[in-house]
Amino acid sequence: MSDAVFPFRSIVVSCQAGADNPLHGPGPMALMARAAAAGGAAGIRANGPDDVAAISAVVDLPILGINKTGDRAGVYITPSFESAAAVVRAGATVIALDGTPRPRPDGASLADLVAAIHDRLGVPVMADVDSLAAGRHARAAGVDLVGTTLAGYTGESADGDGPDLALVRELAAEVDCPIVAEGRFWSRDDVLAGFEAGAHTVVVGTAITNPMAITRRLVEAVR
Numbered sequence: 523m524s525d526a527v528f529p530f531r532s533i534v535v536s537c538q539a540g541a542d543n544p545l546h547g548p549g550p551m552a553l554m555a556r557a558a559a560a561g562g563a564a565g566i567r568a569n570g571p572d573d574v575a576a577i578s579a580v581v582d583l584p585i586l587g588i589n590k591t592g593d594r595a596g597v598y599i600t601p602s603f604e605s606a607a608a609v610v611r612a613g614a615t616v617i618a619l620d621g622t623p624r625p626r627p628d629g630a631s632l633a634d635l636v637a638a639i640h641d642r643l644g645v646p647v648m649a650d651v652d653s654l655a656a657g658r659h660a661r662a663a664g665v666d667l668v669g670t671t672l673a674g675y676t677g678e679s680a681d682g683d684g685p686d687l688a689l690v691r692e693l694a695a696e697v698d699c700p701i702v703a704e705g706r707f708w709s710r711d712d713v714l715a716g717f718e719a720g721a722h723t724v725v726v727g728t729a730i731t732n733p734m735a736i737t738r739r740l741v742e743a744v745r
Protein backbone atom coordinates (compact mmCIF):
# COMPACT_ATOMS: atom_id res chain seq x y z
CA MET A 523 0.00 0.00 0.00
CA SER A 524 2.69 2.48 1.05
CA ASP A 525 5.00 2.46 -1.98
CA ALA A 526 2.21 3.67 -4.23
CA VAL A 527 1.36 6.71 -2.09
CA PHE A 528 4.11 9.11 -3.15
CA PRO A 529 7.01 8.56 -5.56
CA PHE A 530 10.50 8.15 -4.11
CA ARG A 531 12.24 11.53 -3.55
CA SER A 532 9.06 13.50 -4.03
CA ILE A 533 7.91 16.73 -2.40
CA VAL A 534 4.49 17.12 -0.85
CA VAL A 535 3.28 20.63 -0.10
CA SER A 536 1.29 21.31 3.04
CA CYS A 537 -1.41 23.92 2.40
CA GLN A 538 -2.71 25.00 5.79
CA ALA A 539 -3.69 28.36 7.26
CA GLY A 540 -5.09 28.75 10.75
CA ALA A 541 -7.86 31.11 11.79
CA ASP A 542 -5.31 33.84 12.60
CA ASN A 543 -4.03 33.82 9.01
CA PRO A 544 -5.55 36.07 6.33
CA LEU A 545 -5.28 33.10 3.93
CA HIS A 546 -7.50 30.96 6.15
CA GLY A 547 -10.23 29.19 4.20
CA PRO A 548 -10.82 26.74 1.36
CA GLY A 549 -10.52 29.32 -1.46
CA PRO A 550 -6.97 30.47 -0.66
CA MET A 551 -5.87 26.92 0.18
CA ALA A 552 -7.18 25.62 -3.15
CA LEU A 553 -5.17 28.32 -4.93
CA MET A 554 -2.07 27.40 -2.93
CA ALA A 555 -2.57 23.76 -3.86
CA ARG A 556 -2.94 24.62 -7.55
CA ALA A 557 0.28 26.63 -7.40
CA ALA A 558 2.07 23.74 -5.68
CA ALA A 559 0.76 21.28 -8.26
CA ALA A 560 1.88 23.54 -11.10
CA GLY A 561 5.32 23.64 -9.48
CA GLY A 562 5.62 19.87 -9.44
CA ALA A 563 4.42 18.79 -6.00
CA ALA A 564 3.67 15.06 -5.74
CA GLY A 565 0.87 15.56 -3.24
CA ILE A 566 -0.89 18.05 -1.00
CA ARG A 567 -1.26 17.90 2.77
CA ALA A 568 -4.39 19.70 3.92
CA ASN A 569 -6.43 20.13 7.07
CA GLY A 570 -10.17 19.66 7.54
CA PRO A 571 -13.03 18.62 5.26
CA ASP A 572 -13.64 22.10 3.80
CA ASP A 573 -10.06 22.66 2.65
CA VAL A 574 -9.69 19.05 1.48
CA ALA A 575 -12.90 19.25 -0.57
CA ALA A 576 -11.87 22.52 -2.21
CA ILE A 577 -8.40 21.22 -3.01
CA SER A 578 -9.54 17.84 -4.32
CA ALA A 579 -11.91 19.64 -6.69
CA VAL A 580 -9.07 21.48 -8.43
CA VAL A 581 -5.93 19.36 -8.00
CA ASP A 582 -5.37 15.87 -9.36
CA LEU A 583 -2.80 14.69 -6.80
CA PRO A 584 -2.87 12.44 -3.74
CA ILE A 585 -4.23 14.38 -0.79
CA LEU A 586 -2.74 13.67 2.61
CA GLY A 587 -5.67 14.69 4.76
CA ILE A 588 -5.59 15.60 8.41
CA ASN A 589 -8.30 16.87 10.70
CA LYS A 590 -6.94 18.96 13.55
CA THR A 591 -9.32 19.06 16.49
CA GLY A 592 -9.09 19.64 20.19
CA ASP A 593 -6.43 20.74 22.60
CA ARG A 594 -2.94 21.34 21.19
CA ALA A 595 -1.45 20.06 24.44
CA GLY A 596 -2.59 16.53 23.60
CA VAL A 597 -3.45 14.48 20.52
CA TYR A 598 -5.00 16.88 17.98
CA ILE A 599 -4.00 15.65 14.52
CA THR A 600 -6.85 13.40 13.31
CA PRO A 601 -7.51 12.03 16.80
CA SER A 602 -10.44 9.73 15.97
CA PHE A 603 -12.00 7.52 13.30
CA GLU A 604 -14.76 10.03 12.66
CA SER A 605 -12.27 12.86 12.13
CA ALA A 606 -10.45 10.68 9.58
CA ALA A 607 -13.68 9.62 7.86
CA ALA A 608 -14.74 13.25 7.42
CA VAL A 609 -11.61 14.14 5.43
CA VAL A 610 -11.75 10.93 3.39
CA ARG A 611 -15.35 11.73 2.47
CA ALA A 612 -14.08 15.16 1.38
CA GLY A 613 -11.47 13.64 -0.94
CA ALA A 614 -8.38 12.72 1.09
CA THR A 615 -6.59 9.69 -0.36
CA VAL A 616 -4.18 9.20 2.56
CA ILE A 617 -4.74 9.97 6.22
CA ALA A 618 -2.11 11.42 8.53
CA LEU A 619 -2.71 11.18 12.25
CA ASP A 620 -0.92 11.53 15.55
CA GLY A 621 1.12 8.35 15.81
CA THR A 622 2.59 8.92 19.26
CA PRO A 623 1.68 6.62 22.14
CA ARG A 624 -0.11 9.50 23.90
CA PRO A 625 -3.72 8.72 24.84
CA ARG A 626 -6.33 9.60 22.25
CA PRO A 627 -9.35 11.59 23.52
CA ASP A 628 -11.71 8.64 22.94
CA GLY A 629 -9.30 6.12 24.47
CA ALA A 630 -8.92 4.11 21.23
CA SER A 631 -5.57 2.43 20.62
CA LEU A 632 -3.49 3.48 17.63
CA ALA A 633 -3.64 -0.08 16.26
CA ASP A 634 -7.44 -0.15 16.40
CA LEU A 635 -7.71 3.28 14.78
CA VAL A 636 -5.33 2.33 11.96
CA ALA A 637 -7.15 -0.96 11.37
CA ALA A 638 -10.50 0.83 11.21
CA ILE A 639 -9.15 3.38 8.70
CA HIS A 640 -7.70 0.61 6.54
CA ASP A 641 -10.77 -1.61 6.72
CA ARG A 642 -13.58 0.90 6.58
CA LEU A 643 -12.08 3.83 4.66
CA GLY A 644 -9.63 1.92 2.47
CA VAL A 645 -6.82 4.48 2.56
CA PRO A 646 -3.20 4.29 3.72
CA VAL A 647 -2.17 5.89 7.01
CA MET A 648 0.81 8.05 7.88
CA ALA A 649 1.85 8.40 11.52
CA ASP A 650 3.04 11.83 12.61
CA VAL A 651 5.65 11.11 15.27
CA ASP A 652 8.11 12.91 17.52
CA SER A 653 10.72 10.21 18.25
CA LEU A 654 12.19 6.91 17.14
CA ALA A 655 10.24 5.09 19.86
CA ALA A 656 7.00 6.58 18.59
CA GLY A 657 7.90 5.64 15.02
CA ARG A 658 8.52 2.03 16.03
CA HIS A 659 5.28 1.98 18.01
CA ALA A 660 3.31 3.40 15.06
CA ARG A 661 4.76 0.97 12.55
CA ALA A 662 3.95 -1.93 14.89
CA ALA A 663 0.40 -0.54 15.02
CA GLY A 664 0.16 -0.98 11.25
CA VAL A 665 0.78 2.44 9.71
CA ASP A 666 2.04 2.62 6.11
CA LEU A 667 4.23 5.71 6.41
CA VAL A 668 6.01 7.38 9.32
CA GLY A 669 6.70 11.12 9.37
CA THR A 670 8.68 13.44 11.63
CA THR A 671 5.84 15.99 11.77
CA LEU A 672 5.66 16.20 15.55
CA ALA A 673 9.41 16.42 16.23
CA GLY A 674 9.91 19.55 18.29
CA TYR A 675 6.27 19.95 19.22
CA THR A 676 5.91 17.57 22.15
CA GLY A 677 7.75 17.04 25.40
CA GLU A 678 9.61 14.17 23.71
CA SER A 679 11.71 16.34 21.46
CA ALA A 680 13.56 19.64 21.51
CA ASP A 681 12.27 22.54 19.45
CA GLY A 682 14.56 24.17 16.89
CA ASP A 683 14.56 26.35 13.80
CA GLY A 684 15.45 23.62 11.33
CA PRO A 685 14.31 20.09 10.53
CA ASP A 686 15.06 17.15 12.80
CA LEU A 687 17.39 15.35 10.41
CA ALA A 688 18.70 13.08 13.16
CA LEU A 689 15.21 11.67 13.63
CA VAL A 690 14.80 11.19 9.86
CA ARG A 691 18.08 9.24 9.86
CA GLU A 692 17.10 7.10 12.86
CA LEU A 693 13.68 6.27 11.48
CA ALA A 694 15.07 5.45 8.03
CA ALA A 695 17.57 3.07 9.62
CA GLU A 696 15.19 1.36 12.03
CA VAL A 697 11.63 1.48 10.70
CA ASP A 698 10.69 -0.63 7.67
CA CYS A 699 8.35 1.69 5.78
CA PRO A 700 8.77 4.91 3.78
CA ILE A 701 9.85 7.78 6.02
CA VAL A 702 8.34 11.20 5.46
CA ALA A 703 10.52 14.10 6.55
CA GLU A 704 8.28 16.93 7.73
CA GLY A 705 8.61 19.96 9.94
CA ARG A 706 10.70 23.13 9.47
CA PHE A 707 12.10 22.35 6.01
CA TRP A 708 12.88 25.86 4.80
CA SER A 709 15.37 25.58 1.95
CA ARG A 710 16.70 23.50 -0.92
CA ASP A 711 19.61 22.43 1.30
CA ASP A 712 17.15 21.29 3.98
CA VAL A 713 15.21 19.22 1.46
CA LEU A 714 18.33 17.64 -0.02
CA ALA A 715 19.56 16.88 3.51
CA GLY A 716 16.22 15.22 4.26
CA PHE A 717 16.60 12.86 1.32
CA GLU A 718 20.27 12.32 2.20
CA ALA A 719 19.12 11.28 5.69
CA GLY A 720 16.90 8.61 4.14
CA ALA A 721 13.55 10.29 3.62
CA HIS A 722 11.26 8.83 0.97
CA THR A 723 9.25 12.07 0.73
CA VAL A 724 9.70 15.56 2.16
CA VAL A 725 6.69 17.64 3.19
CA VAL A 726 7.15 21.41 3.08
CA GLY A 727 4.48 23.68 4.50
CA THR A 728 5.22 27.06 6.04
CA ALA A 729 8.16 27.89 3.76
CA ILE A 730 5.89 27.62 0.70
CA THR A 731 2.35 28.38 1.80
CA ASN A 732 2.52 30.73 4.78
CA PRO A 733 3.68 34.21 3.74
CA MET A 734 2.69 35.60 7.14
CA ALA A 735 5.10 33.27 8.93
CA ILE A 736 7.82 33.75 6.30
CA THR A 737 7.57 37.53 6.69
CA ARG A 738 7.59 37.31 10.48
CA ARG A 739 10.70 35.10 10.40
CA LEU A 740 12.58 37.60 8.25
CA VAL A 741 11.38 40.61 10.26
CA GLU A 742 12.46 38.95 13.48
CA ALA A 743 15.86 38.12 11.98
CA VAL A 744 16.70 41.79 11.45
CA ARG A 745 15.49 43.03 14.84
Ligand SMILES: CC(=O)N[C@H](C=O)[C@@H](O)[C@H](O)[C@H](O)COP(=O)(O)O
Pocket residue numbers: 536538588671672675704705706707725726727728729
Ligand atom coordinates in the same frame (compact mmCIF):
# COMPACT_ATOMS: atom_id res chain seq x y z
C1 LIG B 1 3.15 20.34 14.48
C2 LIG B 1 1.98 20.50 13.54
O1 LIG B 1 0.85 20.61 13.95
N1 LIG B 1 2.30 20.50 12.21
C3 LIG B 1 1.27 20.67 11.25
C4 LIG B 1 0.86 19.42 10.66
O2 LIG B 1 0.13 19.27 9.75
C5 LIG B 1 1.46 21.84 10.32
O3 LIG B 1 1.15 22.98 11.11
C6 LIG B 1 2.82 22.05 9.64
O4 LIG B 1 2.74 23.24 8.90
C7 LIG B 1 3.21 20.90 8.72
O5 LIG B 1 3.59 19.80 9.49
C8 LIG B 1 4.39 21.22 7.79
O6 LIG B 1 5.49 21.65 8.52
P1 LIG B 1 6.20 23.06 8.20
O7 LIG B 1 5.12 24.08 8.14
O8 LIG B 1 7.16 23.29 9.34
O9 LIG B 1 6.92 22.91 6.89
